[in-house]
Amino acid sequence: MPAPGSFHYEFEVTGDDSPEAPDSGGKTITVRCRGNLVSATRGELEQMFQQLPFRGRTVIDLAGVNYVDSAGLGALIRLKLSAAKDESMSLRFVNIAPGLLTLLRISNLEDWFTS
Numbered sequence: 001m002p003a004p005g006s007f008h009y010e011f012e013v014t015g016d017d018s019p020e021a022p023d024s025g026g027k028t029i030t031v032r033c034r035g036n037l038v039s040a041t042r043g044e045l046e047q048m049f050q051q052l053p054f055r056g057r058t059v060i061d062l063a064g065v066n067y068v069d070s071a072g073l074g075a076l077i078r079l080k081l082s083a084a085k086d087e088s089m090s091l092r093f094v095n096i097a098p099g100l101l102t103l104l105r106i107s108n109l110e111d112w113f114t115s
Contacts, residue, residue: 007041009033009048015056028057034064037072045075055088063095068103080113 015026037045060079068076076093083091093113096104104110 005036005038005040007033007035007037007044009045027055028059030059030061032061032064036067037065037075038067038069039071042071042075045072045079049079049082057090058083058092060091060093061095062093062097062100065097065100068100073103073107076113077109 009031011029011031013027013029015028031048033045035041080091080093083089096113101110104113
């Protein structure tokens with residue numbers, strides 16, 4: 001469990017990772033995020049996407065995210081935009097915590113994040 005005010009993630013790759021499907025195939029990357037996604041921690045989320053081989057299906061599980069500020073929301077938006085531009089990637093957010101869901105509704109972004 002992350003320390004208060006911190007952000008942490010862990011990931012799991014499941015499915016086909018065969019040479020016939022080197023970048024996507026049936027592979028799914030599930031990233032479980034925990035902690036606070038705020039100005040001080042948003043770099044960790046952005047760094048995650050630079051380090052992990054995001055191709056194919058990617059699921060971001062936000063159930064463990066306790067708090068998101070405007071900088072954290074901006075980081076999530078940039079990730080979603082990057083995925084939308086990359087035809088080899090499918091990005092989906094799941095288990096969006098109620099506080100973040102409220103923020104997405106207020107920002108008129110709920111449909112975009114949940115589709």
